[in-house]
Amino acid sequence: MPRIDPKTILDPALMARLDALEVLTHRVFRGRQRGERRSRKKGISVEFADYRNYVRGDDTRFIDWNIFARLEKLFIKLFLEEEDLAFHVIVDTSKSMDFGTPLTKFEYARKLAAALGYVALRNQDKIGVTAFSARGDEVFRPARGKGQLPKLLNALSLLEIGDRTSLRDSLRDFVTRSTQPGIVVLISDFLDEGGFEEALKFFFLRNYEVYCIQVLSPEERNPTDVGHLQLIDAETGDPQEVTINDQLLKQYQRTVETYCASVRDWCVGRGMSYLAATTDQPIESMLLSYLRVKGLLR
Numbered sequence: 001m002p003r004i005d006p007k008t009i010l011d012p013a014l015m016a017r018l019d020a021l022e023v024l025t026h027r028v029f030r031g032r033q034r035g036e037r038r039s040r041k042k043g044i045s046v047e048f049a050d051y052r053n054y055v056r057g058d059d060t061r062f063i064d065w066n067i068f069a070r071l072e073k074l075f076i077k078l079f080l081e082e083e084d085l086a087f088h089v090i091v092d093t094s095k096s097m098d099f100g101t102p103l104t105k106f107e108y109a110r111k112l113a114a115a116l117g118y119v120a121l122r123n124q125d126k127i128g129v130t131a132f133s134a135r136g137d138e139v140f141r142p143a144r145g146k147g148q149l150p151k152l153l154n155a156l157s158l159l160e161i162g163d164r165t166s167l168r169d170s171l172r173d174f175v176t177r178s179t180q181p182g183i184v185v186l187i188s189d190f191l192d193e194g195g196f197e198e199a200l201k202f203f204f205l206r207n208y209e210v211y212c213i214q215v216l217s218p219e220e221r222n223p224t225d226v227g228h229l230q231l232i233d234a235e236t237g238d239p240q241e242v243t244i245n246d247q248l249l250k251q252y253q254r255t256v257e258t259y260c261a262s263v264r265d266w267c268v269g270r271g272m273s274y275l276a277a278t279t280d281q282p283i284e285s286m287l288l289s290y291l292r293v294k295g296l297l298r
Contacts, residue, residue, distance in 0.1 A: 006153035010114045022123045024298045025261025051075040056296050067125040087120045089113045090130045094165030096191045100217030100279040108279045110156050117152045132170030167192040170201040181207035187254050210272040217279045
């Protein structure tokens with residue numbers, strides 16, 4: 001697969017729309033260093049949050065002496081602590097992703113990862129990108145700051161479709177390496193021989209806030225081809241002769257919808273967010289509508 005121009009991954013017009021967005025977390029994560037995000041846990045920073053009673057051993061610099069003068073009681077000022085949010089995007093690069101129109105599932109996932117990365121970097125959140133086929137490979141080490149955008153786009157432009165996928169091994173490698181809690185966005189078609197349940201369970205080993213985005217093509221959800229066809233398995237290359245009629249198409253569509261519903265129900269039932277996307281759906285609508293509704297962006 002030839003390398004693409006990094007500048008074509010993220011549309012400048014979309015970037016302008018994304019400037020008003022930020023990544024939103026619903027959990028409290030303890031960062032490794034101070035960042036730009038305000039945490040709900042109380043610490044020592046510059047923004048006042050609340051008071052509590054003084055306890056022996058507290059730093060006397062934070063006693064509110066004005067209150068003491070009025071009430072003759074000691075109170076400690078509490079401040080909102082700045083927090084370093086870890087934001088991870090995992091992109092499926094298995095062979096089954098190399099399919100779809102007007103974009104392939106892989107191209108769609110790459111553009112979505114770039115857009116999410118832009119939002120994170122612009123708001124001083126730490127963003128890292130992992131790609132997986134047979135295993136999870138870190139293609140962009142976690143970094144922050146808008147100046148990192150060219151490096152992120154260059155890393156995404158170098159991504160290539162890999163060999164047969166192993167969702168389980170990929171997520172195991174990711175969780176083993178990425179020990180800092182944070183937000184994880186997994187972009188995949190979830191078409192894996194080993195299934196998805198055992199793979200997603202690895203996320204439970206860390207305090208992640210997980211968003212699973214299942215990307216399929218319009219042809220996969222609603223195929224129209226009928227007649228005698230030879231179908232090729234994208235992962236294994238194995239051929240299969242089939243004769244497709246209207247009845248078989250309806251059965252196929254029911255099977256696809258049942259499978260997507262099983263992924264959705266499994267994720268939602270275990271505290272993960274799930275979104276379905278098709279490659280003919282504008283990236284802009286995914287970001288400005290669906291991901292806002294799900295609470296990832298605001």
